[in-house]
Structure formats: C-alpha cells, structure tokens
Amino acid sequence: MRRSRGLTAALVLSLAGAGTGIGLVLMPQASAITAPVAFTADSLPTWQPDGIVFAMAQANGTVFAGGTFSAVRPPDGAAGTEREAVNFVALDAATGNPTSCKLAFTVSDGTATVRALEVSKDQKTLYAGGYFGAVNGTPVSSLAAIDIATCTPKAAFHPGVPATVRALAVTDDTLYVGGDFNAVDGQTRERFAAVDAATGALKPFVANADEPGRAIEVSNDGKNVLLGGDFFSVNNSTTHALAVVNATTGAVTKTYSNIPSNSVVKDISADATGYYTGNEGSGGGVFDGRIGLNTDFSEKWRDRCLGATQYVLPYDGVLYSSSHAHDCSTELEFPDGKRHFLLAQPTDHTGAAPAPVGGFVRGPGKLGWHPTANDGLGEGIGPRVMAIAEKSDVKYMWVGGEFTLINGKPQQALTRFGSTGDVGAPTTPVASADSVKPGEAQVRWRTSYDADDSKLTYRIYRNGSATPAATVNADSLEWQRRQASWTDTTVKAGQSYSYRVTATDAAGNTSALSASVSVTVPTAVQSYPNQVRADGAGLYWRFDDTVSPYVADSSAGGNTGGVQLNAPALRQTPGAVTGASTAMGFNGTSQKVYSDHRQTVGSAFTIETWFKTGTSRGGKLVGFGSNTDRSSGSYDKHLYMTNTGRLVFGVSNGSAQTVSTGLFDTYNDNKWHHVVATQGPGGITLYVDGQNKGSLNRTSTQTYAGYWHVGGDNLTGWPSRPTSNHFNGQLDETAIYPTALTEAQVKNHFTLAKAPTDSVSKVNATEDTYVNQGAPGTAYGTSTSLAVRGTSAYETYLRFNVPAAPAGQVLKSAALQFKTNTQTGAGTADTVSVVPVTGTWTGAGTTFTSKPALGATPLGTIAGVPDGSAVHSVPLDTAAVSAVLGSSYSLGLTSTGTDPLWIWSSEATAADGIPQLVLTFGAK
The missing domain is CATH 2.60.40 (Immunoglobulin-like)
Incomplete structure (x- = not known):
C-alpha cells in the first residue's frame, strides 16, 4: 500500500x-524548485544493479529494491567494487550506498525475480513477492516476510503461492496479494488473496479474477480494496482492469467498463483525496495513461497520454509517474514523438475541472519536473517503479526500472533525486x-x-x-x-x-x-512590417534570424516563435520587401518551421506569406497541423502549390474545401509573390499579388489543437496533391491573423512591400590607434584598447571606409558606436568630443610627437561615459558626414579633462567591441 x-x-x-x-x-x-514539485531533476550518485528493478519500498531511511539482477556496482566514476546482490539490495536513502542488509532470492527451477515489496505500518516487516523458492536459503513460495531490524526472513511466514506474485498491500493485520496464481495453500484463490500479516495464514477473502492481478490498494477507510490487472471479471462480475471489492470478504462493490479491452492497470496508489491508476496497453485505441478517482471510486479525471504508465506516486499534491509517454495530444501537451519517462502533474485540477472531451475530463497539466531516462533493457519500458524516502530532513525520490541512462549519463536500474541541492542552470x-519604428525596439528570446x-x-x-x-x-x-x-x-x-x-x-x-x-532604430516608420503589426498579426515570422533553431515572432505581443527543423537556409537575399529584410530557404524534402506551442484556430483567420520558387514538385507553403517535427495526422488551413505552380488554399469541415488559382495562373517563375488566404463570415478567399483569385462560401472548419507550419507538412488526400509535401524555395514575411483581412488591407500590404524604407550600414573601423603624452615616442597601433584624456593627453584616431549612399537615398542619420573596456574606471566623467582628423596618420607610425592635426568643430559629443564595459553611441553631424560619403574618413576622440576613457579597439575580440559608424540611409 x-x-x-x-x-x-x-x-x-x-x-x-x-x-x-x-x-x-x-x-x-x-x-x-518551482512549487509544487518537491524534488530536483539532478540525479544523485547511486549504486546500480546489473539487471532490472521491478519493486521498491522504504523504511526508516533505507530503500529496498527488488528485481532480476545478480550484483550492484558503484556509480560510474565512483570508488568501490561490485558486490553480489541476488535480486535484492538495501540502500541508504541519503548516500545511495548499499547497507549491510543482504538477502538472496533464489529458485531451483527457472529465473528468480522480486516483483513486489511492501513495508508494514509499524516499519518492522518487509514483505516481498515475486517468483522465488528461498530467501537466504529459507524455503518460501513466492511470498516472504523479512524482519527489517535483523535482515532475516521470518521462517514461520510461508504461505504457499505456486505462481508469480506481482502486487502487495498491507494493513495492520492483513496482507493482500495479487499475481498469476490460481491457489494459495492449496485453496482456490484466483489472482488475488489475503493472508494474515503476522502468520501468513490464508484469510477468507475471495476475489477471483480471470486474468493476472497486477495492483492492489486498500481504501482510505480500510473497508474496500482496489484491484488492478488484466482481468475481465472478478467473482463473475464483469469488470475490466479495475475493480473495488470488500476488504473482508472480497465481494465486488464497484465495477468498471470504460477501460479499453487492450489496456491493463499496472499500479494503484492513494492519497487523502482519492486514488490513482497507472495503465498500459497495446494496439489501436489503447489507454496508456493515468486515472484519478474520487474517494467514492468515481472517476474525476483521465490523462490519456500514450506511453505505458508503470507506476503512480502521489506526494504533497503532485502525482509523479513513470512511463515512456510519447503522445499527450489529448491533454493538449506534446504530440507524438520523443519519449518522456518521468512526469509530474497535480493530483487534481485547480479550480473548476475542464469540460469532458470524448467522455473524459482531461488530466491536470504537467509540471516542470523532467529528468530524462531511456528505454533500457528487457521490454524497453524505461522506469518502472518509484519510492520516496526521508533521512536527515531531506526527502529522496527513488526510481527503479530498466533504464541504462539518466539525464544522458550512464546509470542502470536505480537512481534518486533530492528535495534539496538544485544545481542545474537553465539553458541559455x-x-x-x-525595430520597425522610431523610439521602440523589441527584444525576443x-x-x-x-x-x-x-x-x-x-x-x-x-x-x-x-x-x-x-x-x-x-x-x-x-x-x-x-x-x-x-x-x-x-x-x-x-x-x-x-x-x-x-x-x-x-x-x-x-x-x-x-x-x-x-x-x-529606424529614423522613420518601416511601412510594411508596421502595418502587419497594426492589422493584428498574432504570428509574424520575418525570417531575419541569424542562428538555428529559433525563429522570432515580430508581432506586437503574439509571442509565437518558431522552431527550425533540419536547418533551413538563413539570411537569403534579397528578401521580399524593400530594405534589409532577408528570407529563409527550404530544400523541398525535409526542412520546415513549426510554431513553439500548441494552439487552436477559430473560424476566422488569415494566412499571409511571400514566396519565390522554380519548383515543379509543389509543396506546402504554410499550414496548420497536429504535430511538430513529425507528419501531422490532422492538417488543414493551408496554402500549397501544385506541381504546375498553381496555388491552392484549403480548409476542412469534414471534407476538403478549396479555392485555387486558374489553370494557367502559375507562380513557380522564380519571382517574389505575395499570397493571402482568409476565412471568415464571408467564406474562404485566396489573394495573390493583391488580386482576388477566388472565393468559396465555407465558413466552418475543423477545430483541433495544433501548430503552424511553414515549408512543409502532410497533404495526403487533398486535391491536386503535389509530388512533395515540402516546399522547395524561399519564404519571407509569414504572418497569421486571428481575423479575416479585407481585400483593401491585402492590397495595401502588397503595395507597402515596395515602399521606400530606411537601410542601415554598419561600418567597422579599418584602422585605429591612440597617442600618449607620457610616452611620446610610442606607437599603439596594435593595442586592443584606445584611450582619451585631456591632461596628460591621450587622443584616439579611427579610420573608416565610408560607403556612398544607395541609389535614390540620402544619409538620414549617423552615429559613432564604441564599447568601454573591462578595466576598472574605463568610463569618464568628462565630455568626449568627436572631431574630424585633418592631418595624416597610420596605426603603425603615429606617436604623440607625430600626431595628426584635428578639426576644431566637433561632429558630436558625449557628456560623460559611465564605468563598466558597455556600448555607447554618439550622434554625429549628418551634413558633415554626408559630405564624406564614398571616401576614407578619419575621426578623432578628444577631451579636456583629467579622467581617461578606455575603449576597445578593432584588434579586440570583445563582442560589439570594434568601433563602428552606424549610417542610416533613406529616401530623399
């Protein structure tokens, strides 16, 4: 229990x-750690068996583990030598080391195994079940009682169980047993029985099941017993996998008919608020998750994640579970994909429970506790069993099973986690x-x-x-x-x-x-992106990203980022809109981007993107689907291209509803095109390059939770399906709106994409140096730092190859950017002036005695620079800089005070350290 x-x-x-x-x-x-989770995910050093752990229990700071193994060894890299451990080991909860208690569970015929462990309420007796014939040589029959104080089997306790015992639960006077047997002590007891906890004498309790028993839990009031297993009937009452029986007689008090026939109950646990089951199955329509029951045994929620739940353990309002959960789509969590072996979720919903879906109330959402494991040995189940032990006011979560890795490091069959000592830092x-308008910059991560x-x-x-x-x-x-x-x-x-x-x-x-x-920051509003934001885009991927795997959302608060799959090509130029925007390239076979969280889409929405391609294999440009990195099982609300280059927009309301461009209206011409698809009260409409290409009076669409995809996803069964589900070409400026844009808005976007916009040039210094009055003959052209001071004098000189203005544009602003270095007092309280250098100089040959002449009129000033390494910007006289566009130009930094400024030079490796001119060009 x-x-x-x-x-x-x-x-x-x-x-x-x-x-x-x-x-x-x-x-x-x-x-x-983040409440209500009570344990860190940092695994602690633990001795490890050479096989599989199937059962665990704990008493007084000692953890008992049973299974199928022959020895235990120290954690990888730790001192110590392997020790014999025949299907059982006792370990110190606080150290993870074996104790002096040593028991060998053996059998004369076959392979011995320990499958269940339970400790008496007084913490004095350990009960063990499984398949074995002796404990330390003392004859038993698959069920034994161990005196914990002396670590010896109780010879007087030897009920005869002729087949494997898989489950145990104990009260003050009764031990309940479940497994594969059909008799106990020669009397008929099919899969479940009860014996005296002290003597092992068989009790009159009869709960005969037609298939193996795997789990037992005594009700909180002691009047009933919950049974779990493979069965379809108990005492001739139809009930599958779960039943409640009278604790004294075994008479059935509650049956269950809503667990699929291909699923079984592997574990049952209890807390003060109810009961919990862990379920496993195989085949279609399987139930692999967890059930929460009220104290009257009625169902309060059902977590239908797929992935063979082996064990459930409630603790302080959290239900911890071991499984290999790989699909929690029904719970609106992760889709089918990688396996998650250890999970935590509240034991009940906070506030009102969600409305039933498909006849079941969804389980409470998962919490942030996520140690990793692997499938491991045997059946490839991963973790199988859990236990919580306490020692010296620290609580430990122990986990046993088939795994051979924990958190990516070798660790077999046993591991543990503490309630203190969280040392793992978040990922970077x-x-x-x-920035799309003056006075505002958006930082996203x-x-x-x-x-x-x-x-x-x-x-x-x-x-x-x-x-x-x-x-x-x-x-x-x-x-x-x-x-x-x-x-x-x-x-x-x-x-x-x-x-x-x-x-x-x-x-x-x-x-x-x-x-x-x-x-x-631009000097004028960037028309196209600003209008996309103003028109309410909730997802806006501009594809200006510089690293994988993140795609930034530039919408005004939608915060729906993207995740790149299989490394699409970044920073493709030229982009679809004027200015410095770039596009993303897709290979047409495996690359795509999917949104970073699950969501639902209403009956009104707009998809907008730009594309350029010469493909003859078609592919999906943008769409909505139920999976992330795998092919979606549900998919619609998509724009795709046929092999001939036609565009199709489709939604599903039970069948595919589409509009498409004309037979000869094709767009695989290696030119940028603007495509918009809407659904709203007026139906669905497709626009290309600002023109309405067709509408259909379809206002409904299927509703499901999923993810936006760009560059590819499933298209099976859709009209004019192309050869490839994936798009080969470039995509840019993808936006999703929660409303249907009007035709006027669509045309406006198409027009604004070609509107003039600012362009920015960042020009690194090609040469720099400084001079020092205190060392008048020394040249500092290779120094990683530059200095400015009035008395005694330091002066800094910077040379830039200033570009000419782009055709049709003029310089709208200019600034000098530099970064103070990391030495103490690098900042200055004095005013620093930026002046033109009128004399000649070189980095290698310029000293204080040969320093160049400087202009008298400052191009810009900065009134003091704070201490600390940071980037600073000095606005420069735009007219003066305009006059030197297209030439090599030198700037000097001077001051009149006594407090020096120290900055990084072009030789420094510090991020953002190289002095730069930042030049903004725009329309005349």
Whole structure:
C-alpha cells in the first residue's frame, strides 16, 4: 500500500537581491524548485544493479529494491567494487550506498525475480513477492516476510503461492496479494488473496479474477480494496482492469467498463483525496495513461497520454509517474514523438475541472519536473517503479526500472533525486531584436529549459551593461518553450543597441549570457512590417534570424516563435520587401518551421506569406497541423502549390474545401509573390499579388489543437496533391491573423512591400590607434584598447571606409558606436568630443610627437561615459558626414579633462567591441 506521505518540504525561496556581475543572483539557498514539485531533476550518485528493478519500498531511511539482477556496482566514476546482490539490495536513502542488509532470492527451477515489496505500518516487516523458492536459503513460495531490524526472513511466514506474485498491500493485520496464481495453500484463490500479516495464514477473502492481478490498494477507510490487472471479471462480475471489492470478504462493490479491452492497470496508489491508476496497453485505441478517482471510486479525471504508465506516486499534491509517454495530444501537451519517462502533474485540477472531451475530463497539466531516462533493457519500458524516502530532513525520490541512462549519463536500474541541492542552470536563451519604428525596439528570446523549474526569471542587458535594463518572468516546459519578449521604449532613432539575456531559476542558478544581438532604430516608420503589426498579426515570422533553431515572432505581443527543423537556409537575399529584410530557404524534402506551442484556430483567420520558387514538385507553403517535427495526422488551413505552380488554399469541415488559382495562373517563375488566404463570415478567399483569385462560401472548419507550419507538412488526400509535401524555395514575411483581412488591407500590404524604407550600414573601423603624452615616442597601433584624456593627453584616431549612399537615398542619420573596456574606471566623467582628423596618420607610425592635426568643430559629443564595459553611441553631424560619403574618413576622440576613457579597439575580440559608424540611409 502506498500513500502520499505528509512530509511537507518547506521549499520556500526568497530573492536576496541582484549582484553586480552580469547574471549573478544571490540566493539564501540553492535548493529551491518551482512549487509544487518537491524534488530536483539532478540525479544523485547511486549504486546500480546489473539487471532490472521491478519493486521498491522504504523504511526508516533505507530503500529496498527488488528485481532480476545478480550484483550492484558503484556509480560510474565512483570508488568501490561490485558486490553480489541476488535480486535484492538495501540502500541508504541519503548516500545511495548499499547497507549491510543482504538477502538472496533464489529458485531451483527457472529465473528468480522480486516483483513486489511492501513495508508494514509499524516499519518492522518487509514483505516481498515475486517468483522465488528461498530467501537466504529459507524455503518460501513466492511470498516472504523479512524482519527489517535483523535482515532475516521470518521462517514461520510461508504461505504457499505456486505462481508469480506481482502486487502487495498491507494493513495492520492483513496482507493482500495479487499475481498469476490460481491457489494459495492449496485453496482456490484466483489472482488475488489475503493472508494474515503476522502468520501468513490464508484469510477468507475471495476475489477471483480471470486474468493476472497486477495492483492492489486498500481504501482510505480500510473497508474496500482496489484491484488492478488484466482481468475481465472478478467473482463473475464483469469488470475490466479495475475493480473495488470488500476488504473482508472480497465481494465486488464497484465495477468498471470504460477501460479499453487492450489496456491493463499496472499500479494503484492513494492519497487523502482519492486514488490513482497507472495503465498500459497495446494496439489501436489503447489507454496508456493515468486515472484519478474520487474517494467514492468515481472517476474525476483521465490523462490519456500514450506511453505505458508503470507506476503512480502521489506526494504533497503532485502525482509523479513513470512511463515512456510519447503522445499527450489529448491533454493538449506534446504530440507524438520523443519519449518522456518521468512526469509530474497535480493530483487534481485547480479550480473548476475542464469540460469532458470524448467522455473524459482531461488530466491536470504537467509540471516542470523532467529528468530524462531511456528505454533500457528487457521490454524497453524505461522506469518502472518509484519510492520516496526521508533521512536527515531531506526527502529522496527513488526510481527503479530498466533504464541504462539518466539525464544522458550512464546509470542502470536505480537512481534518486533530492528535495534539496538544485544545481542545474537553465539553458541559455536564444535572443533576437528588431525595430520597425522610431523610439521602440523589441527584444525576443526563446524561453529556456530547466528540468525542475518551469518558472524562470529573465534579465535583459543592454549595450553590455552589468545592470539589467529589464526583468521578465516567463514559464516554459521541455516541450513548450514559448517566445518571451520585452519592448525597449527608451531607444533613439538612428542609433544601434545590443542586447543579451540570461535565465535564472528559483534556486539562483543562472544561464550563460545569450549571444549579443543588435538592432538599429529606424529614423522613420518601416511601412510594411508596421502595418502587419497594426492589422493584428498574432504570428509574424520575418525570417531575419541569424542562428538555428529559433525563429522570432515580430508581432506586437503574439509571442509565437518558431522552431527550425533540419536547418533551413538563413539570411537569403534579397528578401521580399524593400530594405534589409532577408528570407529563409527550404530544400523541398525535409526542412520546415513549426510554431513553439500548441494552439487552436477559430473560424476566422488569415494566412499571409511571400514566396519565390522554380519548383515543379509543389509543396506546402504554410499550414496548420497536429504535430511538430513529425507528419501531422490532422492538417488543414493551408496554402500549397501544385506541381504546375498553381496555388491552392484549403480548409476542412469534414471534407476538403478549396479555392485555387486558374489553370494557367502559375507562380513557380522564380519571382517574389505575395499570397493571402482568409476565412471568415464571408467564406474562404485566396489573394495573390493583391488580386482576388477566388472565393468559396465555407465558413466552418475543423477545430483541433495544433501548430503552424511553414515549408512543409502532410497533404495526403487533398486535391491536386503535389509530388512533395515540402516546399522547395524561399519564404519571407509569414504572418497569421486571428481575423479575416479585407481585400483593401491585402492590397495595401502588397503595395507597402515596395515602399521606400530606411537601410542601415554598419561600418567597422579599418584602422585605429591612440597617442600618449607620457610616452611620446610610442606607437599603439596594435593595442586592443584606445584611450582619451585631456591632461596628460591621450587622443584616439579611427579610420573608416565610408560607403556612398544607395541609389535614390540620402544619409538620414549617423552615429559613432564604441564599447568601454573591462578595466576598472574605463568610463569618464568628462565630455568626449568627436572631431574630424585633418592631418595624416597610420596605426603603425603615429606617436604623440607625430600626431595628426584635428578639426576644431566637433561632429558630436558625449557628456560623460559611465564605468563598466558597455556600448555607447554618439550622434554625429549628418551634413558633415554626408559630405564624406564614398571616401576614407578619419575621426578623432578628444577631451579636456583629467579622467581617461578606455575603449576597445578593432584588434579586440570583445563582442560589439570594434568601433563602428552606424549610417542610416533613406529616401530623399
């Protein structure tokens, strides 16, 4: 019998404050995890058997593990030598090391195994069931009682069970037994029986089942017993896999008929609020998940994740489970794909439960506890059994099974996790930045993953500052890492800004800084992207990303990022719209992008994208589907191209409903085209290059939870299906709206895509140096730092190859960008002036005694630079810089005070360290 123990861990965390170093957070302890999860995901060193663990129990800080194995060995890399352990081992809960208790479970014919362990309520007796004939040589028959204090079998306890025992539950005076047997002590007891807990004498309890018993749990009031297994009847009453019987007589008190015939109950557990089952099956229509029952044994929820649940363990309001769950689509969680072996979820819904779907109330959503395992040995099940033990005020979650890896490292059959000591930092955020109008820059990042913290704190650092510009909290799970974002409204037009982001968990573990991302704020509104945002796009992928696998959402708050699959080609030029935008290239066989979280789509929506291709194999441009990296089982709301280059837009309301371009209206001509598809009260409509290509009065569509796809997904069964499901070509500026755009809006977007827009050139210094009055004959052309001071004098010189203005454009703004270095006091309290260099100089030959002449009129000034390594920008006189476009031009940095400024030179390797001119060009 397993119950949720009242070992409430006071996992209270408090933020002491932020340190001065980037990303440093000082915490009073390093053991906090996101409530209500009670255990870290960091596995602790544990001795490991050479086989499979099928059963566990615990008493007084000792964990007992049984199964099919012959020895235990130290954790990989730890000292110690292998020890004999014949199907049983006792281990210290706090150290993971074997204790002095040694028991050998053997059999004269066949392979002995221990399949069930249970500890008496007084913690003095360990009951073991399985298939064995002796314990340390003492004859038994698949069921034994062990005196825990002396670690010896109780010879007087020897009920005769002629077949495998698979389940045990104990009260003060009764041991309930389930398994494969048909008799006990020569009397008929089919698959379930009860014996005296002290003597082993058979009791009158009769609950005969037609197939093996696998699970037993005594009700909270002791009046009933819950039975689980493969059976279809108990005491001739029809009930499959689960039944409730009288604890004294075995008479059936409740039957169940809604567990599929190809599923069985592998485990039953209880807490004060109800009961929980773990279920396994095979074949179509299988039920592989968990059921939550009320105290009256009625069903309160059913988690229909697929993946052979082996064990359920409630603890402090959380149901921990072991399985190899691979598809939680019915729970609106991860789709069919990779296996998740250890999960946690609340034992009940918070607030009102969701409405039933398909006759069942969905299970409570999964929590942020996600240690990893593998299929391992034997049946390839992975984890099979769990137990919670306490020692020295620390709680330990023990897990046993068939696995050979835990968290990616070798560890066989046994592992454990503590309630303290969270040391794993979140993954490093992947960031990007964008700006489409003056005064505003959007910083976006793919949320990080932390195996035991679903609520993370993100700090955004601007221009290399050690002080965060903003702090944002966001949730994430292993299978759902939705974009988070922050808008910087203090930026100035024409200037460049860089950003880095860190993630910190509840224990204060902090990720590395993200790679630096930069953005130049335009001097005028960028018409096309600004209108897409203004018209309400909830997903806007501009495909200007520089790294895999993240695709940023540029919408105004939709935060629906994308995940690249199989590395589509980045930064393809020219993009579809004027300006610096780039496109993404797809190979037509395996590459695509899917959205980063599951959602549903209403009866009104718009799909918009630009494409360019010469393919003759067609493919899906944009669509909605039920899976992510695998082919979707449900799929519609899509735009696809036929082999001949025609475009088709389709939705499904039980059958495919489509509109398409004309027979000779084809678009595989290697030119950029704009396509928009809408559904709303007026039906479905397809637009290409601003023109209405057809409508159909279909206002309904199937509703399911899924993901947006760009570049490919299933097209099976759709009209004029192309050769390829995947698109071979370039895509750009993909947007999804929760409304149907009007024809006027569509035409406006097409027109705005060709509207003039600002372009930005960032020009690195080609040569730089400084001079030092204190060392008048020394040249500093190879120095990684540059200095500026009035007395005694330092002067810095920078040379740039300034580009000419693009055709039809003029310089609209100019700025000099530099970064202070990391030495103490690198900033200055003095005003620094940027002036033209009128004399000649070289990096290698210029010294204080041969320094060049400087112009008298400053091009720009900065009134003081704070200490700390950070990027700074000095606006320059636009007219003066315009006069030198298309030439080599030198700038000098000077000041009149005594406080030096130290900055990185072009020889430095610091991120954003090279001095730059930032030039913004726009229409005349």
